[in-house]
Amino acid sequence: MALPNGPVTASSEAEAVLFDLVDVYDRAYEAAAAELSLSSAQACVLGRLDERRGMGALAEELGCDASNITQIVARLEALGLVTREPNPRDRRARLVARTPRGDEINHRFATAFTFARAAIGRLSPDEQDQLTALLRKALG
Amino acid sequence: MALPNGPVTASSEAEAVLFDLVDVYDRAYEAAAAELSLSSAQACVLGRLDERRGMGALAEELGCDASNITQIVARLEALGLVTREPNPRDRRARLVARTPRGDEINHRFATAFTFARAAIGRLSPDEQDQLTALLRKALG
DNA sequence: ATGTTTACTTGATTGAATCAAGGATCATTG
DNA sequence: CAATGATCCTTGATTCAATCAAGTAAACAT
Numbered sequence A, B: 001m002a003l004p005n006g007p008v009t010a011s012s013e014a015e016a017v018l019f020d021l022v023d024v025y026d027r028a029y030e031a032a033a034a035e036l037s038l039s040s041a042q043a044c045v046l047g048r049l050d051e052r053r054g055m056g057a058l059a060e061e062l063g064c065d066a067s068n069i070t071q072i073v074a075r076l077e078a079l080g081l082v083t084r085e086p087n088p089r090d091r092r093a094r095l096v097a098r099t100p101r102g103d104e105i106n107h108r109f110a111t112a113f114t115f116a117r118a119a120i121g122r123l124s125p126d127e128q129d130q131l132t133a134l135l136r137k138a139l140g
Numbered sequence C: 001a002t003g004t005t006t007a008c009t010t011g012a013t014t015g016a017a018t019c020a021a022g023g024a025t026c027a028t029t030g
Numbered sequence D: 001c002a003a004t005g006a007t008c009c010t011t012g013a014t015t016c017a018a019t020c021a022a023g024t025a026a027a028c029a030t
Helices: A013-035 A040-047 A055-062 A066-078 A100-112 A115-121 A125-139 B013-035 B040-047 B055-062 B066-078 B100-112 B115-121 B125-139
Strands: A082-086 A094-098 B082-086 B094-098
Touching (some): A013 A040, A013 A100, A013 A115, A013 B013, A013 B115, A013 B125, A040 A055, A040 A066, A040 A100, A055 A066, A055 A094, A066 A082, A094 A100, A115 B013, A115 B125, A125 B013, A125 B115, A125 B125, B013 B040, B013 B100, B013 B115, B040 B055, B040 B100, B055 B094, B066 B082, B094 B100
Antiparallel strands (some): A082 A094, B082 B094
16 A cells, blocks of 8 residues: 555645545555555556557556556566557557456456545535536646 | 556546546655655655654554555665654654754655645635535545 | 667666564563 | 563565666668
């Protein structure tokens, strides 16, 4: 379990609740991944493969080094959740795709990670809209 | 930079914004720590030492193994940001405290991590209260 | 054809995290 | 008070994430 990112000293109640939210969210994500014997990083990559794509595209989207993706995908491949096919259009590149088992595990992960759905679900539709608007504004 | 914890496929707009918020938050936290050549974990531990406390208390609060804290505190100590004094009341235990330099770095970190403050600051006081109430309800 | 960029891999290193095991001290209790 | 057990922390081993530097191979450009 990763250490929480805050709370440092919150200068307002809103900030404190925000700290809390992020902490609970991150822990829930990691716990859901752990249920399927995945790390957060593995669950993350697996979740981005609804369509097959190249290593570079993954690295860019996830904001990390390509060699990091190589590593994570290699582990997913070893677990039989992903394949690395050669790209017929460019033999330097490789296309990563989920296997059927990868699809299943990914689906089970999405089911296991209930936190966000549950949190939103505690709000009425009106409140959900309010929250969306407030967070958008807060994000700038 | 840690990989983002989501977005998996969001089933509502509110969920998607939530994903975004957590992602941006986490990245901002790590970036602020990196400005001071700290890892997230180091910044986190350093931030919890407004009062000196034992290793075990830190581990429990942060929800991790004691040996993880040993490691992180050892690095903070090597950086001169923290001391491990013997506890006069219990010679098994050690009290961790920030050094003056640790105080300064921690303060600079709190200053560098502007994200939460800034986000909240984009909202009017009324909106801040609404957000607090909504997030509390969502957290259950 | 040559040189450059692109896509990815490899190897090395650092740090976080967890687990198993151990030493030292405290606390209990027979 | 001595033996037992619990508590606090450390050590060692292992796994994974992340980054960097360097390398290979293929595409591209002139």
